[in-house]
Amino acid sequence: MNWTRRSVLGAALALAGAARAHAAGPRVIVLDWALTELALLLGVTPAAVAEAPYYRTRVATPELPAAVVDVGLRSQPNLALIASLRPDLIVRLRHYGPPQARLEAIAPTLELSIYDADRRPYDRSLQALARLGDACGAAAEAPAVLARLDATLARASARLAAHRGRPVLIANFADDRRADVFGEGSLFQTALERIGLTNAYAGPTNMWGFSTLGLDRLARLEGARLVALSPGPPASLSQSALWRALPAFHDVVVLPPVWVYGGLASMARFATLLADALESESRQ
Amino acid sequence: MTRSLIAAALFAAAAALFVMSVARVLPPAGWLAALLAPDPGDVSALIAHYTLFPRAATALAAGAALALSGLVLQIALDNPLAEPSTTGVSAGAVLALALFGSAGLGGPAQSLVALAGGLAAAGFTLGLAFRGGMRPATIVIAGLVLSFAASAATTLIALFNHEWMRALFLWSSGSLRQNDWSAAANIVAFLAVAWLAAAGLVRAFTLAALRDAGAASLGGNPRAIRTAGLALAAGLAALTTAEVGAIAFVGLAAPHLARAAGARTVAAQLRWTPIYGAGLLWLTDEAVKLIPLDLPTGAATGLLGAPLLLALAGRLRRPSLALAPLSAPPRRLRPEWAALIVACVVALALALFVERTADGWALATVAQASDWRFPRALAAFGAGAAIAVAGALLQRMTGNVMASPDMIGVSAGAALGFLALLYAAPTAGAGAQLAAGGLGAGLAALWTLKGTGRGAAPEQPLLLGIGVASAFTGVVSFLLASGDPRMALAVAWLSGSTYMVDAGRALVILFVAAGGLVIALALVRPLQLLPLGPAARSSGLRVGQAQMLTLALASALTAAATLVIGPLSFVGLIGPHAARSAGCRSPASLLAGSALIGGGLLATADWIGRVALFPYEIPAGIIAMLIGGAAALVALSR
Numbered sequence: 001m002n003w004t005r006r007s008v009l010g011a012a013l014a015l016a017g018a019a020r021a022h023a024a025g026p027r028v029i030v031l032d033w034a035l036t037e038l039a040l041l042l043g044v045t046p047a048a049v050a051e052a053p054y055y056r057t058r059v060a061t062p063e064l065p066a067a068v069v070d071v072g073l074r075s076q077p078n079l080a081l082i083a084s085l086r087p088d089l090i091v092r093l094r095h096y097g098p099p100q101a102r103l104e105a106i107a108p109t110l111e112l113s114i115y116d117a118d119r120r121p122y123d124r125s126l127q128a129l130a131r132l133g134d135a136c137g138a139a140a141e142a143p144a145v146l147a148r149l150d151a152t153l154a155r156a157s158a159r160l161a162a163h164r165g166r167p168v169l170i171a172n173f174a175d176d177r178r179a180d181v182f183g184e185g186s187l188f189q190t191a192l193e194r195i196g197l198t199n200a201y202a203g204p205t206n207m208w209g210f211s212t213l214g215l216d217r218l219a220r221l222e223g224a225r226l227v228a229l230s231p232g233p234p235a236s237l238s239q240s241a242l243w244r245a246l247p248a249f250h251d252v253v254v255l256p257p258v259w260v261y262g263g264l265a266s267m268a269r270f271a272t273l274l275a276d277a278l279e280s281e282s283r284q
Numbered sequence: 285m286t287r288s289l290i291a292a293a294l295f296a297a298a299a300a301l302f303v304m305s306v307a308r309v310l311p312p313a314g315w316l317a318a319l320l321a322p323d324p325g326d327v328s329a330l331i332a333h334y335t336l337f338p339r340a341a342t343a344l345a346a347g348a349a350l351a352l353s354g355l356v357l358q359i360a361l362d363n364p365l366a367e368p369s370t371t372g373v374s375a376g377a378v379l380a381l382a383l384f385g386s387a388g389l390g391g392p393a394q395s396l397v398a399l400a401g402g403l404a405a406a407g408f409t410l411g412l413a414f415r416g417g418m419r420p421a422t423i424v425i426a427g428l429v430l431s432f433a434a435s436a437a438t439t440l441i442a443l444f445n446h447e448w449m450r451a452l453f454l455w456s457s458g459s460l461r462q463n464d465w466s467a468a469a470n471i472v473a474f475l476a477v478a479w480l481a482a483a484g485l486v487r488a489f490t491l492a493a494l495r496d497a498g499a500a501s502l503g504g505n506p507r508a509i510r511t512a513g514l515a516l517a518a519g520l521a522a523l524t525t526a527e528v529g530a531i532a533f534v535g536l537a538a539p540h541l542a543r544a545a546g547a548r549t550v551a552a553q554l555r556w557t558p559i560y561g562a563g564l565l566w567l568t569d570e571a572v573k574l575i576p577l578d579l580p581t582g583a584a585t586g587l588l589g590a591p592l593l594l595a596l597a598g599r600l601r602r603p604s605l606a607l608a609p610l611s612a613p614p615r616r617l618r619p620e621w622a623a624l625i626v627a628c629v630v631a632l633a634l635a636l637f638v639e640r641t642a643d644g645w646a647l648a649t650v651a652q653a654s655d656w657r658f659p660r661a662l663a664a665f666g667a668g669a670a671i672a673v674a675g676a677l678l679q680r681m682t683g684n685v686m687a688s689p690d691m692i693g694v695s696a697g698a699a700l701g702f703l704a705l706l707y708a709a710p711t712a713g714a715g716a717q718l719a720a721g722g723l724g725a726g727l728a729a730l731w732t733l734k735g736t737g738r739g740a741a742p743e744q745p746l747l748l749g750i751g752v753a754s755a756f757t758g759v760v761s762f763l764l765a766s767g768d769p770r771m772a773l774a775v776a777w778l779s780g781s782t783y784m785v786d787a788g789r790a791l792v793i794l795f796v797a798a799g800g801l802v803i804a805l806a807l808v809r810p811l812q813l814l815p816l817g818p819a820a821r822s823s824g825l826r827v828g829q830a831q832m833l834t835l836a837l838a839s840a841l842t843a844a845a846t847l848v849i850g851p852l853s854f855v856g857l858i859g860p861h862a863a864r865s866a867g868c869r870s871p872a873s874l875l876a877g878s879a880l881i882g883g884g885l886l887a888t889a890d891w892i893g894r895v896a897l898f899p900y901e902i903p904a905g906i907i908a909m910l911i912g913g914a915a916a917l918v919a920l921s922r
Contacts, residue, residue: 069642072899073443076783079656081899084641098783105655175451176390177461178578212578214461216309216331236391242334242463245324 025137026088029107031077033059034114034263035091038129040064041145041265042138048085050074050097059259061269082106089135110135114263115208119185125264149268156271157195163278167200168192169224172260176237178214179228180260185209187267195271200224208261219246226252227274229260253277287545287556294563301570306336334464341468343460343569343581344562346528347538349475351561353520354535355542355553356482359489360513361420365747367536368521369754370424371514374530375431375438376405377522378456382441387452390463394455395470395526402522405430410514412920418510424746425686426920432690432854433913436906439779444900457757458529458582460569467527475558478520482554485512489550531582532754533589534565540592586758590751619867619877628665628884635661635891640898659790660782663848664890664904665883666793667782671695671845672859672882673801674838676874679860680811681834682733684745688856689725689842692745693752697728698843699778699851700756714792714847721843728752729835729842756851780850780905782890789848796844797879803837804875810834811871850905854912855882861919885911 027047030036036049040062048069049055055064069085072078075097082090087107092100094113103109112128114121126146133139170188171179182188183201186209192199200221205211215237218226232254233243243249255273259266310318310328319337322329350368357366369375380401381387386394409427416422442449462468482489488509521535538561539553547556565585572584636657637648648657675688689695701724705712712720732748760778777784804811810830842856859882860874868877889911890904 070899072901076781076901078894078899078901080639081642083655102786175387175454176394177459177463178454214335214578215463216335219327219331222327234389234391236389236393237463239391240334240463242330245322245330245334246327248327 026135027086028089028091028136029071029082029085029087030091031071031074031097032091032093033074033259034125034261034266035093035112035128035132036064037062037259037263037265038125038132039091039136042129042133042136042141044132044136044138046091047087048082050077058257059262059266060257062265079103079106091132091135115185115261117207119205119207119209121185121187121209122190122267125187125267129264145264149264152268153191153194153271156275159275159279160195160197162282163225164196164198167198167224168274169200169218169221169226170229171218171226172210172229173231173233173237174212176234176240178212179218179233180210181213181218182210182260186260187262187264188270191267191271191274195275197274210260215242219248222248224248227277228252228254230255230257253281287542287547290541290545291556291559291563294560294567298563298567298570301567301574302340305570305573306332309336335462338462338465338468339460339569340566341465342462342471342528343566345468345471345475346460346524346531347534347565348558348562349471349478349520349524350531350535350565351538351557352475352479352482352554353517353524354561355539355557356489356513356517356520357535358539359550360510360517361423363420363424363747364540365536365751366424367533367750368517368524369431369530369532369535370427370747370750371518371521372405372409372427372430372434373402373518373521374456374525375434376408377402377525378452378530379434379438379441380404381455382438382445382452385445387455391466395467398526399522402525403519405434406514406518406522410511410518412917414511415921418507422920423514426917428691428746428750429854429913429916429920432909433917436909436913440902440906440910443779443902454580455529456582457580458531458585459580460528471524471527474520474523478516479554479558481516483551485509485516486551486554489513489554529580529582531565532586532758533592534561534568534585536751537561537589537592538564583758586754590755590758619863619873624866624877624880624884628880628887631884631888631891632661632665635664635887638891638895640895642899659785659787660890660894661887663785663790663793664782665887666790666797667845667848668853668855668859668886668889668908669879669883670793670797670800670841671849671853671856671886672863672878673797673804673875674841674845675856675882676860676863676871676878677804677807677811677834677838677841678729680871680874681814681831681838682745683814685861685864686857687733687745688854688860689729689838690851690853690856691749692729692732693749693756694725694729694732694839694842695846695851695853695856696749696752696756697731698722698725698839698846700724700728700752700759701843702777702847703759714789717847718792718796718840718843721847722840725842725846726836726839729839733835778850779903780853780908781893781901781903782848783901783903785848793844793848796841797883800837800841800844801875801879805872807834807837808871808875849886849908850903853886853905853908854916855886855908858882858912858915859885861916 025044028039028044029048030039030046031050033055036046036055037059039046045065046068048071049064050071051074052064052068052070071081077097079098079102083106090103090107090109092103092109092111094111094116100109100111110131112131114124114128116124129142129145133142170182173179181201183199183203183205185205189199189209203211226249233252237243255277258270258273306315310332314329317323318329318332322333353368357368357370358364377398380397381394384397386397409423409430412426413423442452539557541560542553542556545556547553568584568588569581572579572581639646639648671689678687678689679685698721701720702717705717705720732745732752811834814830859878862881863874863877866877868874886904886908889907893902893904893907896902
């Protein structure tokens with residue numbers, strides 16, 4: 001797993017611009033992880049984040065400094081704690097968590113959206129980045145963030161040149177009988193397009209850009225390279241007779257955790273981890 | 285003849301749908317080969333061999349096993365409304381999977397954990413019941429309380445482990461998707477043994493069907509028969525649940541279908557019930573596969589079973605020898621009003637002024653307390669008072685101490701009303717929500733009480749309440765499977781949290797609770813007379829009118845409380861129960877005492893939820909259910 005840690009750390013450092021804390025910047029509390037990613041990319045370290053400990057294991061990069069306070073559940077953050085931290089700005093996700101009015105009573109609240117009915121998470125991420133930059137006085141950082149993102153994707157693309165011929169299937173196993181398969185409307189789709197790989201799944205997807213398929217439907221996507229997000233297929237499935245009998249699944253690649261409702265950093269993390277996994281394999 | 289015809293029709297319909305679904309994957313010429321020895325190079329044959337055929341086999345086996353379990357339970361408990369989940373096996377299995385984080389792992393690991401959880405729950409229920417002399421009412425109550433408490437614990441665990449929540453939800457909603465033949469093989473093996481054991485008990489069961497007194501006089505031992513039957517039924521249910529998740533109603537419907545088709549003797553019922561169960565579940569599953577939503581089969585049986593229960597409820601009037609369920613012997617002669625009021629003031633003071641902050645415990649100033657804490661504490665107090673008064677009203681009216689809104693499905697009915705409104709008109713205001721909830725609660729109350737005429741067993745309303753709750757779970761699963769983003773709001777509310785309450789809503793619930801209590805106090809005279817039954821009429825009371833008024837009031841109070849706190853809480857049961865223990869015996873003192881205790885309990889639960897895992901908040905409904913469940917189980921074990 002050494003390759004993983006090294007290259008992810010490298011990517012994180014590059015993306016976060018060594019996470020310079022804006023000492024004079026506003027005190028920001030972020031209630032969603034995709035938006036936390038964006039803040040960290042801009043070099044803004046939030047004073048507090050909802051479910052901060054879980055961010056560190058499930059989103060992982062950009063790294064969240066240990067001093068960042070945990071304000072409770074993302075769906076029901078602790079309002080008393082938020083108020084006691086005296087934030088200058090609260091950043092929330094549309095359609096999620098406490099109502100805007102309750103937060104406005106504490107501090108000015110910026111409502112941003114990434115996954116929405118129009119299913120254009122990449123465009124919305126760019127908008128969110130710009131608006132967050134404006135609100136935090138870090139607007140000047142945005143072009144550099146995008147340049148680093150482009151560079152990361154370009155590096156991944158170059159490393160994956162040998163793998164262009166075979167479409168990939170991005171799956172997150174829900175249990176041992178079905179998986180969420182990502183397609184149009186997900187940031188993984190944008191990442192695949194930017195690094196020059198084809199998505200084997202072109203079917204309909206929901207608001208977050210995935211569709212839940214049974215194993216029988218997965219097996220139909222023959223010839224694709226199955227890329228599973230951690231923890232990958234449960235052991236009972238990968239040892240089952242069906243799995244062993246289906247050639248499509250034989251060379252499954254399992255990536256370390258990637259946040260599936262993530263933002264630009266998760267998209268870059270996905271591209272880098274995918275390049276790491278496929279490259280290390282072809283080296284063997 | 286009818287029996288064979290009905291069975292043949294069930295199987296023919298299911299088989300036709302099955303053949304159509306296999307034909308979409310594989311031409312008929314290849315079916316036999318795919319079933320017996322699929323060509324390893326042919327993906328379609330492999331899919332048929334490892335998913336399509338085993339799914340049908342599992343549906344047949346699970347349907348037969350659940351049906352047999354339901355039949356044995358109905359005989360052993362001498363109650364036609366019993367079904368496999370009555371013993372608490374499904375809730376126990378789900379809780380075990382949540383505790384050990386093994387949902388979604390599949391294979392033997394998941395099955396064994398679920399089996400252990402289901403058996404532990406059934407053992408616990410039966411253990412409690414054994415101490416109470418194996419009375420059917422005690423078993424039903426113990427199973428129900430255990431199920432509620434276990435699902436509260438499961439919700440609490442799931443709140444902090446999102447990654448399992450999805451797998452746990454998928455599993456517990458009862459899906460028959462398969463990757464191999466193991467589930468079908470496991471169920472069939474145990475089913476064969478269980479069926480032989482049941483057949484061996486035919487004579488004993490026949491005696492049991494003659495009721496305890498008759499069986500005893502004929503030389504049978506009703507307690508031993510009941511224990512053996514329950515252990516057999518619980519084992520079957522636990523194994524089936526471990527393999528396919530919670531599938532409601534098949535175990536209830538199949539024995540009734542067999543009886544309706546003319547299977548009168550126990551021997552005939554044992555023969556036909558598993559056949560009907562297999563056909564019913566197979567047909568349901570094939571129908572579910574036609575819906576493109578990947579709807580869990582358990583959700584579909586939950587939805588389909590509700591009308592069946594409705595039909596059954598109207599026909600049940602048979603007397604039972606079951607004894608009255610638990611009731612607390614009043615320890616005091618007069619209510620301790622001073623102590624009750626002081627306890628409520630302390631609870632509210634805690635909720636308003638004692639808090640945890642980033643630096644530890646702190647006392648809030650009045651100004652601080654008035655921001656969020658004030659509406660939340662008052663709303664919790666009002667909701668607790670309202671639901672406890674509703675409980676006291678229903679209990680007095682029916683003369684059944686278990687007839688609280690949360691136990692007999694009135695809360696679930698209110699929740700169904702809200703959900704329907706949320707789906708049809710997402711922007712409706714609090715008034716419309718209250719009306720929709722009240723309507724749902726009223727219909728549910730009418731329904732369950734219809735099945736509880738004089739002479740019915742005291743556990744009857746509880747079993748009907750379980751039915752409403754199952755239908756409710758089916759609806760929720762269906763809505764969740766639809767992927768509608770509006771439902772995130774519904775799920776947050778279902779866990780029973782005061783998080784979203786603002787000052788306006790807090791005032792509404794307080795007003796409803798206070799107004800409801802005043803009206804209820806005006807109903808004191810009819811409430812004193814209603815439990816007397818026919819005697820009430822001779823005292824000049826318009827019984828029908830008084831009953832409808834009480835029912836309407838209880839429904840409105842339940843709807844208001846459910847709107848704030850969700851359908852989960854034992855406060856409607858525990859409030860009046862504790863009030864009686866505190867010496868409140870007259871209707872007036874019972875109503876007032878219940879209001880104080882219910883309000884204080886829920887305000888305390890809300891406070892505990894806010895401080896216990898600070899900064900993470902636990903919904904008050906879950907805390908109340910854990911406290912109430914523990915209290916009820918302790919009361920039962922005495």
